[in-house]
Amino acid sequence: MRYLPLTDADRREMLSVIGAKSVDELFRDVPASARLAAKVGGLPDHQGELEVERAFQGFAAKNLSPASTPFFIGAGAYRHHVPATVDYMIQRGEFLTSYTPYQPEITQGTLQYLFEFQTQVTLLTGMDVANASMYDGSTGTAEAVLMANRITRRHKALISGGLHPQYRSVIETTAKWEGFTAALSKTDAEGLEDLIAAVDRDTSCVVVQNPSFFGHIRDFTKLAAACHAAGALLIVVVTEVVSLGLLMPPGEMGADIVVCEGQSIGNGLGFGGPYVGLFATRDKYMRQMPGRLVGETVDADGKRGFVLTLSTREQHIRREKATSNICTNAGLCALAFTVHLTLLGEAGFARLAELNHAKASQLADKLAAVPGVKLLNDSFFNEFTVKLPKPAAEVVEALAAKRILGGLPVSRLIPNDPSVENLLLLAATETATDAGMDPLVAALKEVL
Amino acid sequence: MRYLPLTDADRREMLSVIGAKSVDELFRDVPASARLAAKVGGLPDHQGELEVERAFQGFAAKNLSPASTPFFIGAGAYRHHVPATVDYMIQRGEFLTSYTPYQPEITQGTLQYLFEFQTQVTLLTGMDVANASMYDGSTGTAEAVLMANRITRRHKALISGGLHPQYRSVIETTAKWEGFTAALSKTDAEGLEDLIAAVDRDTSCVVVQNPSFFGHIRDFTKLAAACHAAGALLIVVVTEVVSLGLLMPPGEMGADIVVCEGQSIGNGLGFGGPYVGLFATRDKYMRQMPGRLVGETVDADGKRGFVLTLSTREQHIRREKATSNICTNAGLCALAFTVHLTLLGEAGFARLAELNHAKASQLADKLAAVPGVKLLNDSFFNEFTVKLPKPAAEVVEALAAKRILGGLPVSRLIPNDPSVENLLLLAATETATDAGMDPLVAALKEVL
Amino acid sequence: IEEPLIFEMGQTGRCGVDLPEPPKVKERLNGLRRKGTIGLPGLAEPQVVQHYTRLSQKNYAIDMGVYPLGSCTMKHNPRINEKVARLPGIGDLHPLQPVSTVQGALELIDSLAHWLKTLTGMPAVAMSPAAGAHGEMCGMMAIAAALEAKGERAKRKTVLAPESAHGTNPATAAALGFVVKPIPANDRGRVDLAALKAALGPDVAAIMLTNPNTCGLFESDIVEISKAVHEAGAYFYCDGANFNAIVGRVRPGDLGIDCMHINLHKTFSTPHGGGGPGAGPVVLSAPLAPYAPYPWIVKDGDTWRVAEDGAKVEGAPLGRLKAFHGQMGMFTRALAYIMSHGADGLKQVAEDAVLNANYVMAALKDVMSPAFEGPCMHEALFDDSFLKDTGVSTLDFAKAMIDEGYHPMTMYFPLVVHGAMLIEPTETVAKEDLDQFIGALRSLTAKAKTGTAAEDFKAAPLYAPRRRLDETLAARKPVLRWKPSNNPPGIDPLKQAAE
Amino acid sequence: IEEPLIFEMGQTGRCGVDLPEPPKVKERLNGLRRKGTIGLPGLAEPQVVQHYTRLSQKNYAIDMGVYPLGSCTMKHNPRINEKVARLPGIGDLHPLQPVSTVQGALELIDSLAHWLKTLTGMPAVAMSPAAGAHGEMCGMMAIAAALEAKGERAKRKTVLAPESAHGTNPATAAALGFVVKPIPANDRGRVDLAALKAALGPDVAAIMLTNPNTCGLFESDIVEISKAVHEAGAYFYCDGANFNAIVGRVRPGDLGIDCMHINLHKTFSTPHGGGGPGAGPVVLSAPLAPYAPYPWIVKDGDTWRVAEDGAKVEGAPLGRLKAFHGQMGMFTRALAYIMSHGADGLKQVAEDAVLNANYVMAALKDVMSPAFEGPCMHEALFDDSFLKDTGVSTLDFAKAMIDEGYHPMTMYFPLVVHGAMLIEPTETVAKEDLDQFIGALRSLTAKAKTGTAAEDFKAAPLYAPRRRLDETLAARKPVLRWKPSNNPPGIDPLKQAAE
Missing domain, CATH: 3.90.1150.10 (Aspartate Aminotransferase, domain 1)
Structure with a gap:
């Protein structure tokens, strides 16, 4: 068992220090009916690396790359x-095998790149603040709607028909079980729809995508104005983040929350995941954001350093009053994004x-x-x-x-x-x- | 130019600090006839990473993997x-992009693994000391013959027909230009040849391979005795180092120098190189060894540390009196060897x-x-x-x-x-x- | 040397990539071309490599040593898993390729699903949740869906959860409109069965329990709990964060659980990556299985298909939780890990994890204060009573470990124990490394107990890339992004003169 | 924490690999099965990963910052080169596969050969030498072969080499039976042309010259040198170690050179890897081309073949220098590097390398003492006269750089300059990083010149994994391998008790 360093001699010695006769004794709190006498049945035993690799080559051979x-x-x-540099960097053990930076003194590497990531996201989107990433674009979009609901205390989201259908589906699922309305404004193939007319005083937010699912590029400046006039928020979704290299950023159109799928930068297709959600908003909504945030501070010697901050929004402090149940980001995918974007400049x-x-x-x-x-x-x-x-x-x-x-x-x-x-x-x-x-x-x- | 950080503004500023009008001025010592006005003709310009990768995929597609x-x-x-661990480890920048450990205070990583490597080589071969690696098995074998010539002050090497033909060819080339005799004892396909009879008072060494090129396994104990009786050295070559996991080591047969090709452990086929030569001998011949050696010592605080040592054998100190002109080892390949062998245990x-x-x-x-x-x-x-x-x-x-x-x-x-x-x-x-x-x-x- | 931010390193005219000149085309951007620059810095590739290499060297990681972060299961992350995840034909597939061109990928997911179902003894699994918390959401939605199907959703609004629960449990329940009612623990650190039974009623939708619990203890009454819960018409959600302690040795399905998420990065060693990405498949009992979200990977004869939104399946999916099919990259790594261990190895994983934790507990119980009696599972929980009157807090003690070369244990969690310290060595730590770790903790406790070392402890860490950071300042005046103006004094490499 | 050796970490019963049970077969080992154990230690994979990760962290490397090691060209090593070298179909080919199954590999070698020939303006190249010194051997053998073909080998036994030459030059010549005669330098740091001409005679086989030379200067008389050498019937060997300074800007073939080895790890950035592996192809002039060693990669129409030992080729190969076809892995990386730069980029490489070195020279010449006047090429050479009467030696000064976060420059080489310090920044260092480096050196010189800091300098480094090491002890009592008995006190982790 190549990953398990204990030898039988170790085990015997440790049991004697513990004062137990066998490992079974340590499992005595497990009800007898559920304590398996042997390994779980019907499954194969351990395999060497060569055999495992061969099995995966077998899977790969059945796909068209x-x-x-x-x-x-x-x-x-x-x-x-x-670029190859990106994949090298995310494989460095110091990044790959580190945890959430709860101990900032020895995780400045993670914290600083996340701070760089947050800054990059604000620059690309034209927004004020960004979090340290979400699972992906689709779940980030649903979180954006929940955030708009919290801010506006309204419970009707208006969804553009130009939004990626699976993103829409994620919002609808959230709406159904978390108790709000998600109204679809159906778009035609040319991407035309009159969202402005549909915004009303019950609307918490309008969710649009640019370019739309069908590829159309639209200016949402007027829609933003209409939203704001009605007390609603405009959420702009970008599924192809590379487009922001050429297009007017959502922040300039008046978006209140911008969510992007960041996969294109630094992350391969990977059959759909893991990807990295970019999530940005206005300063005034900072404390309503979901997800992790990294902030700048100083250490006991007055040197600049970074920490996880505003955790009073988060579940491990606020529990049932948290802004989201999320406690993970897409750390390594965010690193890939940041390294790639830094190479690009x-x-x-x-x-x-x-x-x-x-x-x-x-x-x-x-x-x-x-x-x-x-x-x-x-x-x-x-x-x-x-x-x-x-x-x-x-x-x-x-x-x-x-x-x-x-x-x-x-x-x-x-x-x-x-x-x-x-x-x-x-x-x-x-x-x-x-x-x-x-x-x-x-x-x-x-x-x- | 993704690898070149100087901007045009940098270049102008630097030239002004230097006090030169143009970069050309810095090349003024180059005879005008050889100073190219433009880039070298007939060659393509720079390409992006995507294009380069595509070109190599093109090469790969023309081979049968x-x-x-x-x-x-x-x-x-x-x-x-x-194992994947091996390739990960040799790609870590701290190993990959470090140089020969001339500054031991900041290269203990390289020095310690080479010390571990040397120890592993002595254990596998059953010898007393080993160097920090040679280019490969074939060049190491030629160096072994030269070393035997130095030790015995004789100039006739006897080469078994069971030696890999290209190894033999490398010895013969060395013999031809460095001025000694390499006599071939032709083996038949069954691997039989009477080397003992051929050893005489002019023989500096006998070079045999185990298993032989044809795969036969032989006991060279008697041959070693015959060599020693005649004042000659026995050099045993092993091209498949994995065989030492099962076979009697050459040291036990009385070998004076053992050379192995170490490629099998840690290193891929790589179309023939780079590989890693293992080179081991008896204590008494330590100072006649070619190549780099790492030794244990202490630092100013009395802590154990490692340094390159016995460099009075080497070309950068001894110049024309060096034991070899070699000044490189196969550092990274030796690391791969060491990590893989450590995993195996x-x-x-x-x-x-x-x-x-x-x-x-x-x-x-x-x-x-x-x-x-x-x-x-x-x-x-x-x-x-x-x-x-x-x-x-x-x-x-x-x-x-x-x-x-x-x-x-x-x-x-x-x-x-x-x-x-x-x-x-x-x-x-x-x-x-x-x-x-x-x-x-x-x-x-x-x-x- | 301080490491600047990329924004402090950039220069116009520098670039870390080379891209060909784009062919000339008619622009079709609807007039919405970006005006002005983005503000991204320009760095050459060598600078980028050096910057992130140096940053990496400011991190602690599993690859460097013992990482006893309780409840996080920081165990060895094998490189073969990284390698297979990058194989052409696996790592580079598009999620929406024709299904006929990704049969191997679907088979891979289904293989992992089979392992997860068999190891847990559960009939179904939802693969798409992106992380543990997402899996909780999935599981609780499935419970809500089942209640709705029975017409009981409006009636059953209460979710019971022990006070020691992970914060995600109440957060998840609350998000779904449930009211969380805490259940107390008994003095053995387990759920108080009588209190639980008393709390069960027709208003209860579910209980959310972590098992082994966050005190590192197995809920010994779990079979009775599940019986009581089911008799009350409620469902039993199990937080699977600590599955590592029992994998291969106990099947949650045998305990009467209705659903449980599995943090692949904990039990199945997908890399932690600085806090993500994760993956949180949820195993489901027969009553909940019909509500598993889209997509379903379905085997038809010899081929696999993906049942996506609106497709016909034998059930009533609760909807979709995420675009595409889940965290495939994590599935690949987890499956490689699982196949490497096999049924025999996974059982050994649980045993060694529990053995290591109990060894740490036994070797420290005379100088630190175990929170509870008796054997623990995969982690050893101490309270801070051993630090009483020393002037050293849990935080100080933990920070002092940094100077000994270790990552601190989990602190102040679970909340039910005063000044909690939760140590989870995991099964991939060697005995001699544990011994060294134990030795370091013993000498720290001895030092603390001298009663004169409080100042030293408060000053720790001294030998880390940073000393203690001012978290209050960070929260009070949040600086969440770099701006040209917030360059701190002394960091302005662009302006450094040559002499 | 001290890092033990693997031999101090191992335990019987532990293993870092899993291999299946071998099938039972009849043993055919001629009775020579090994008796007894080998003595290799047993470690589990997590321990191996941690051990070598921690060891790596004790190294300085290009990826961490400026590495100004003169004459070594420590420039950026791109990762794409590593990636393409590992592509299936490139990295995994056997050298003796049927030639029909490796056409792409042969094309790759031939492509690199084409670049090398064109960049140097030479008609032929021998690809197989394994490193620079091996290339020197190859080149000098080719010269010996050419002399033999002319019947002059016995007569021409002298090789001329400047005193500043790399040690490999005399070592190589001596190995081939030549007598090395040093030629003096003039006060401009170049070969004394008159002295050279005087030394040339019918006994001279060749001159070995490094250009740019080891003082970082271009041999301005090189065309005249080559003329004189050829008129004397001798050959001109050029050590190509410093080709980085002129690549893409000057073709050695235009200078009258007969052969030159190219260190692929210097000029073409194959990774230095802690001292190897290297690769040292040798370009050859028309008179030497026929003697290139086996193998020859020959294009016949649309296909390539490998002409191996004894094969017919249009020449008289000097023999074989190495098994198989050369350092393919290095060829792959070098070609990727070359294609990434192209003809335009390589010219820029030389220009930026020279610009950076001259910038360092200009920015330090008032506080350090340049060894020679005028512009340098790719490296700046200083002597130790600026340290006169400070009590600080070149070695002390260099070691103090370690505490500033830099790898020291090359010291005491070339030998012709007293207390030499040879700084080669390379083209991949940014100006601001150079400025920081220059600033550090300036403050060190200021400190040294106070005259009171000698003790501090002698104590350096203080902030490295090790302080200065006792090299005399190492050489006097060589300990070249671990033995159970040479465990130093304090390092015996196996025996550490739990309490």
Whole structure:
């Protein structure tokens, strides 16, 4: 047992110090009926590293890796190139195997990068303060709604139809069990909907996404004004954080809370998780934020240092009065985000965003030239929707059979809705090449 | 340029501090005829990490990875499972990006693991002292011969035909240009040769390998006695260090110098390098050893510490009187070796060796049952030779066409020798499985 | 040397990546291009590597030594788990690839689910919760859903929880609209069975219990508790934070539990990563299983499918807790850990964890003050009575451990014990390392008891990257981000002259 | 806390790996099974990780800060290079796989060879030498082979080398039976051209010159030197250790050089790894090219083949220097580094390396004593005259740098300068980091010059994992391996009692 250092001699010696005859004696508080005589049945015994690795190579062999094939899926998770430095850094034992920095004297490494992370998030979003990260964008969005409810003491959230359907679903689930209303304002494929008209005096918040799930880019300045006039908050969600390198930040549009999925920076696709939620707001709402916060202070020698702070919001102090039950952040994913964004810097981040937009534009133009394919977006960042002459799910399966991962059929996330059945959502990042786009176009011509 | 932190503003400011108008001025000592006006022509400009990685994936795609196919090649380089811990440890920046430990106060990490390495090498080989590693087994063997020449003041080395042909070639090249004789005692495929009879008063050393290149296991105790009686040294080479987990160590047979290729422990195949040479000898020859040595001492506070020592043997002190021109070891490969061997420990190393022998035995039995295939070894560790009914090179190519890496045709390393034309050398380690052996057997039946 | 913030290191014209010139295209940004700069600093790659390397060196970590943080299970995080999580075809899959192209990934999740169900003796598991607290939310929602299905949700508004519970328990219950009613502990540190029975009634939705509890003790009445709870028509939520103590040796399903979250980073050693990411799958009893949230990974014959929102499943999912399918990266690591141990190894894990804790307890009980009698499970709880009249507080004592080269134990938790110190060595610490740790604690207690060392203790730590930090200042005047103006004096590397 | 040796940590019955039970087979070991144990210690994986992590923390490294070790070129080692070296299909190939299954690997080597040849302006390159010194051996053997082919080997026994040469130069020449004759330097720190010409004669086989030389200066007469050498019928060996100063800006082939080794870990940033592994390809002029050692990577049409020992090639290989094909792992990293920079970036490398060194020189010349006038190349050389009468030696001064958080510069090399201090910042250090470094050196010089600080300097370092170590003791009574008996007092963790 390679992870267990106790030898049988150790165990005997320790039992004698304890004054117990056997380990079983130490388990005497377990009711006899539940104390297993032997190991749990029906499960295999321990295996060596070689065997374990082989098993996982077996799992991997049954999947189609995006690295080995033309790839154009987005929809809230984006394939970007992450510099090798990032992965090296998060694997350093001092980061990887450290816990929540409850002892700040010996966890300044974690605390300082989280402080850098918080600052980066405020800069990207154009907001005042940010927390040390949430589980991911979807859960962060639900927390944002709960926070708006607390602030406004209202219980109706208005959800844009442009919000990622699974994010919406997370809000709805929260609403159902935590007791508030989540009203959906259905968007059409062109991304048009009149949210301003729907805001009323019961509305705690309006939740919009930019670019929308379908890829459209919108200016929410007027919506923000309308929200504020009605005493409601505007929550802006960004699922592709790279877009902030090119687009007006939500803070400038008047957002009160901004939630981003940060996966694109520093974190691989990972089949959906773990990702990292970015969460930012205005100074005045600081104490209503969920999640961990790192603040600057000084030590006994007057040197700058960092600590977890404002923990009076948190469950381990406030218990049933906490702002959230959350007690974990996405520490290591936040580190990956911070290291990657630091490597990019101002110039690199802006260039990365330009490159994404340019690649997506090239793809859009190529696809729009395919007979029967209609581009629905006037505006987009690195993702857009096309309408096909037949159900997109069938087309995607046909492409997969040719080992091309050619986008997401909208119907997978919005089932049983004939109006989206033929819609295909495609993304292109800096990783896209002509050598990937051209086979997609060719294959699409064949299968349509 | 992601690795270059100077900005144009920095450069201007620095030039002004220096008092130079341009960087060109700093290159004024370069003859004008050789000072390039522009960058070197005919070469591409810088590329991003994504593009570089893609290029290497392109190289990789043109190779057949042993991980994806039945694999049975050995001949001085062995495929073993290396625990993930090993690779993590050698990638830690504190080890990876440190230099030769010339400043012991701040390189105790490197010095201590090399001290541990030296100790491990003496234990494995049964010798008194070991150095901090050589480039690899082959160059270490040539250095051993040079050392024997220095000690005996003789200039004739006797080389067993059982020595790896490329090792022999390295000795012969050294002999040719450094001015001594390397006489080959040709072995037949059964590994028989009478080296004892060949030792004479001019012989500085006899170089043998165990197990031999062909896989045979021999006892060199009598040969050692004969060498010593004639005033010569016995050099024992081990290309598969794992064998020392099961076999009598060369030190017990009376070897004076032992050289091992350490690649099997901690180091991947890596297409032939870098590997790590293990080099051990008797106490009395300590000061004639080539290479770096780490020794124990104390610091100004009396605490135990480690330093590079006996550097009066080395080129940076002794210049033309040095024991060798070597000034590098295989530091990081030695670390990999040490970490892996520490993980294995006594029990794991012995078990690993048993497992290798068992797998090779299984393979030998399976192959011996193939019509036309003759097993030539009575004894072997994890590698053996079979005789085929036709040239082995053809057979190996035919197997490769079926994506099976089915051993080494001896003729590749011993060309133009009809007596080895049909010989095939195969190895099986703990990584071998029935799922790999059975396709080999089946394919062999087809192609023979 | 002080480590500046990246914002104090940046220079315009520097960049740590090289990206090609974007092809020229017609811009389609709806006129919403960002105006002005973001304000991100420019660093070259070598600077970034050095900065974060140096920061890392200011952390304590499991890889450096004993990390006895009670209730957190800081045990060895194997590197093979990191390696398999990064394999091409595992680490790089998109969650919304066609299901036909991710059969191996679904099989992997289902394999882990099978292990979790079998080890707990429970029929179902919800894989998607992102962390322990999220798992609690999932479990309590499932209970709410079951109550709703029975038409009892409006009626049953009370959740019982012991005073020693993790703060997440009441926070979760409260978020779902339940009223939390504390149940007292008896003098053996367990739930007072009589008080519990008295509190049970038609208004009670559930009990939330941690077992082994936060005092490191097994709730010996647990079978009777579950019987009483079920008889009262309520559900039994178990906080699985301390599952490490019993994994492979006791199946929670055998104890009558209805649901339990499993912190994969505790029991199954996914890396703690400075506080996340976690993963909190929830095992469910038959009555709760139908309410498991989307997505469900369903095996149809030889293939797997993902039942997503609105899909037909044999149940009534409570909804969705998270986008996509859960913390796959953590599943991969946990499964690798589990396969490495196997059924035999996991049992040994529990035994060695409990043995190590009891050894620490036995070796310190004469100089420190155990909070309760009798054997503990995986952690040893002390109160501060041994520090009485020494002028040394629990906090001081813990900070002094830093100078001995150790991470402090958990302090002031559980709240039910005065000046609590909760030591969890875990099973991956060697006896000789425990002995050294015990020796250090013994000499600290001896020093404290001299009665003259309080000042020294209050000054600790002296040999850490920082001395004690002013947490009050941090909370009173929160500085949560860098701004150009909050450069402290002395840190302005950009302006340092060459001479 | 002191870190024990693994031999002091081990326990029987512990193991850091799990291996399956070997299948039963008939033993075929010729009766030579090992008797008795080896004596290796048994540690569990967590202990191994902790031990080597803690050891690593006792090292200084490039990843931590400025590492101004002259002549060693301690520049940034990018992680992408590590990543590509480990790709399946690159890092895991066997060197003796059928050539048809390793075409990409051969192409990779050939690509690097193309870069090296083009950057140096030389027609051929021998890839197999394992390190710089090995490359020197290769180059000098090629010269010996060329002489032999001309029938001049017996006659030409002299090799000229400046006194400032790396120790490997005379060691290499001597090993090959040459007699090394030193050539003096002029007061500008360069080879004395007149003296060189006087030394050239029919007995001279070659000159070995480092350029830029070990004083950090470019040999300005190099073209004339090469002319004179060739006129005398000798060959021109150039030690390429300092190629970083001119890469992309000057092609050695344009200077009349016959062969030059390239330390891939210096100029092309393969990791230094605590002193290895290295790689030392040797570029060769047309007259020497035919003698390049086996193996040759040869392109036939669209495919590559490996010409191994005895194979037909268009030349007369001098033999074989190493098993297999060279340091492939280093080739991979170096090529990744080279492609990342490109022709434009490599030129910038040389310029920034030289700029940084001259900046250090300029910023310190008023307080330290530059060994020579005029601009330097990639490293700044000082002598110890600025420490005259201070009681502080070069060694003391260097050790005091450790307490300032820096690795010392190279000391006492080159030998031609009294108390030499050789500072090579490299191009990957930022100006502000240089400024901080310069500031530290300036304050050390000021402190030394007070004349009263000698004791402080001799006590340095104080803040390192170890204070100064007794090297004399180590050499006089060599202890090169652990034995049970040489456990120092106080280090016996196995026997520490629990109380």
